[in-house]
Amino acid sequence: MIDLVNVAKTYYSKAGDIKALQPTDLHIRSGEIFGIIGLSGAGKSTLVRCINMLERPSSGQVFVDGQELTKMSEKELRKVRRSIGMIFQHFNLLASRTVYDNIAFPLEIQGLSKSEIAKKVQPLLELVQLEDRADYYPSQLSGGQKQRVGIARALASDPKVLLCDEATSALDPQTTKSILDLLQNINKKLGLTIVLITHQMEVVKAICDRVAVIENGVIVEQGSMVEVFTQPQHPTTKEFTKSVINAELPEIIKKMALSDTYEEGSKLIVRLTFLGDSAGEPIVSGMVKRFDVEVSIIYGNIDQLKDTPFGILIVEVAGEKNNIAAALDYLHARELKTEVIGYEL
Amino acid sequence: MSSEMIDLLLKSFWETCYMVGASTLLATLIGLPLGVILTVTRRDHILPNQPLNTVLGAVVNATRSTPFIILMVAIIPLTRFIVGSSIGTTAAIVPLTISAAPFIARIIESSLLEISPGVIEAAEAMGASPMQIITKVLIPEARHSIVLGVTLAIISLIGYSAMAGTLGGGGLGDLAIRYGYQRFQMDVMVATVVVLIFMVQAMQSLGDWLSKKLNKNKL
Ligand SMILES: Nc1ncnc2c1ncn2[C@@H]1O[C@H](COP(=O)(O)OP(=O)(O)OP(=O)(O)O)[C@@H](O)[C@H]1O
Ligand SMILES: [Mg+2]
Numbered sequence: 001m002i003d004l005v006n007v008a009k010t011y012y013s014k015a016g017d018i019k020a021l022q023p024t025d026l027h028i029r030s031g032e033i034f035g036i037i038g039l040s041g042a043g044k045s046t047l048v049r050c051i052n053m054l055e056r057p058s059s060g061q062v063f064v065d066g067q068e069l070t071k072m073s074e075k076e077l078r079k080v081r082r083s084i085g086m087i088f089q090h091f092n093l094l095a096s097r098t099v100y101d102n103i104a105f106p107l108e109i110q111g112l113s114k115s116e117i118a119k120k121v122q123p124l125l126e127l128v129q130l131e132d133r134a135d136y137y138p139s140q141l142s143g144g145q146k147q148r149v150g151i152a153r154a155l156a157s158d159p160k161v162l163l164c165d166e167a168t169s170a171l172d173p174q175t176t177k178s179i180l181d182l183l184q185n186i187n188k189k190l191g192l193t194i195v196l197i198t199h200q201m202e203v204v205k206a207i208c209d210r211v212a213v214i215e216n217g218v219i220v221e222q223g224s225m226v227e228v229f230t231q232p233q234h235p236t237t238k239e240f241t242k243s244v245i246n247a248e249l250p251e252i253i254k255k256m257a258l259s260d261t262y263e264e265g266s267k268l269i270v271r272l273t274f275l276g277d278s279a280g281e282p283i284v285s286g287m288v289k290r291f292d293v294e295v296s297i298i299y300g301n302i303d304q305l306k307d308t309p310f311g312i313l314i315v316e317v318a319g320e321k322n323n324i325a326a327a328l329d330y331l332h333a334r335e336l337k338t339e340v341i342g343y344e345l
Numbered sequence: 346m347s348s349e350m351i352d353l354l355l356k357s358f359w360e361t362c363y364m365v366g367a368s369t370l371l372a373t374l375i376g377l378p379l380g381v382i383l384t385v386t387r388r389d390h391i392l393p394n395q396p397l398n399t400v401l402g403a404v405v406n407a408t409r410s411t412p413f414i415i416l417m418v419a420i421i422p423l424t425r426f427i428v429g430s431s432i433g434t435t436a437a438i439v440p441l442t443i444s445a446a447p448f449i450a451r452i453i454e455s456s457l458l459e460i461s462p463g464v465i466e467a468a469e470a471m472g473a474s475p476m477q478i479i480t481k482v483l484i485p486e487a488r489h490s491i492v493l494g495v496t497l498a499i500i501s502l503i504g505y506s507a508m509a510g511t512l513g514g515g516g517l518g519d520l521a522i523r524y525g526y527q528r529f530q531m532d533v534m535v536a537t538v539v540v541l542i543f544m545v546q547a548m549q550s551l552g553d554w555l556s557k558k559l560n561k562n563k564l
Binding site: 052081082088090092093094095096106109137138139153 | 464488
């Protein structure tokens with residue numbers, strides 16, 4: 001749906017040139033929710049603004065829905081932009097217009113008649129649950145309601161793509177969740193492709209199918225969200241995912257005196273990472289029943305990556321040497337990630 | 346004060362209203378597009394055009410820095426060309442308009458610059474043309490602050506019209522000079538000043554009220 005080929009952006013200024021975006025390739029599939037995450041100043045806004053050409057790339061090509069935007073004149077671009085909705089961190093609503101008239105704005109621009117506009121605005125008001133606020137002005141709305149108006153306005157011209165630049169960054173966690181639910185809902189219902197820029201890992205975790213990590217204008221890692229979260233490669237990605245997925249060892253384990261090999265009477269400490277269906281398997285009782293071992297849980301955390309359950313369990317296995325080895329083999333044979341942390345005396 | 350004087354005062358009042366009203370209208374007709382151009386041709390705005398912006402800015406500044414009384418005398422040939430005479434209430438409208446237009450242009454420029462770039466960007470992202478951004482975003486979003494600016498212009502026009510009156514323009518200023526100053530009729534002088542104060546107060550209240558009504562930022 002969206003293809004960036006070698007897209008780069010440099011801002012020229014007297015104080016020095018800023019390479020906001022290094023040559024970047026990006027492919028976003030039709031109907032997916034694609035997250036772009038990075039720290040402040042990483043170049044996220046620059047990247048997303050290149051997609052609808054609010055910012056003309058210094059070089060490279062931008063394709064949306066098969067059309068090359070980088071070749072177009074301003075006039076042609078204006079037409080294409082109608083099929084690319086956008087929402088913003090600070091909502092950017094027109095303060096002098098009511099909720100209804102804000103949603104009607106893009107339709108007015110296209111020259112639709114009053115009755116045609118009414119036909120489109122009404123269902124949008126329902127979609128974003130603001131039927132009773134149609135005659136309110138933006139200053140009379142909460143942040144979450146304003147963003148709902150922003151979403152309705154962006155959807156008014158039936159876009160194929162929705163760009164979201166930090167759409168939830170100005171909202172509290174609960175409102176963020178409701179906006180994310182709404183975005184996911186329209187993604188499913190309308191088959192809309194959503195590009196979501198954020199510095200909040202929780203946002204990516206909640207709704208993205210795939211994700212790219214950007215740093216200093218370079219995409220340092222990209223892939224399916226679950227993969228990037230569970231097996232981060234780049235240090236920046238690791239830093240980001242750390243806050244969401246507790247991959248670090250808990251303090252009590254760090255403090256333990258561990259050895260790499262079994263010694264008489266020592267206990268095995270092992271970390272199990274469950275993903276998807278394996279999260280439902282009765283691993284612990286399986287071990288206890290089959291082998292003469294005792295299993296106690298030291299640490300556990302269950303989470304959800306979009307639709308995929310994800311859990312981490314750190315357990316202590318005590319018993320005879322042979323039994324511990326057999327239990328470990330049993331774990332390795334299961335569909336889950338098993339990491340031996342060490343043996344505790 | 347004799348009833349004759351009261352008639353004269355009333356006549357002068359209407360003359361002032363005519364001069365101020367007509368020049369406000371004309372100055373806004375010139376100042377609005379001028380202010381819009383001064384805004385949108387800025388480097389970081391929707392239709393950047395540095396040369397045009399610089400030239401227009403210079404013209405506006407030059408007009409604004411010329412004292413009104415000098416401007417009025419200096420453009421007498423132009424006034425005569427447009428109106429056919431350089432004396433009278435209608436003739437006074439020319440210098441009043443020319444002095445108020447750049448003032449209104451700057452006021453409109455500063456009102457338009459208050460609009461957040463994000464809102465303009467949102468309109469661009471929806472495919473709005475520069476003309477649509479001007480008529481559907483910039484002007485409507487700035488209307489309450491434009492109203493306050495025009496109110497300010499009207500009030501200074503009331504003052505200037507009194508000055509124009511002294512050069513044969515008629516109106517309240519003319520009355521005050523002829524009767525109050527030259528014939529030492531203190532009561533006429535006081536009456537004129539009272540009427541002028543009343544006019545300024547009334548315009549300010551009207552402007553404040555309208556601006557507040559149009560301002561949807563704080564409800
Ligand atoms: N118009 C501009 N002129 C010059 N430099 C710019 C401009 N816009 C952005 N930059 C620079 O480009 C870099 C990337 O900025 P960008 O806004 O894309 O970052 P971001 O990832 O969106 O950050 P944030 O999370 O703070 O919004 C920054 O160093 C910024 O200073
Ligand atoms: Mg940004």
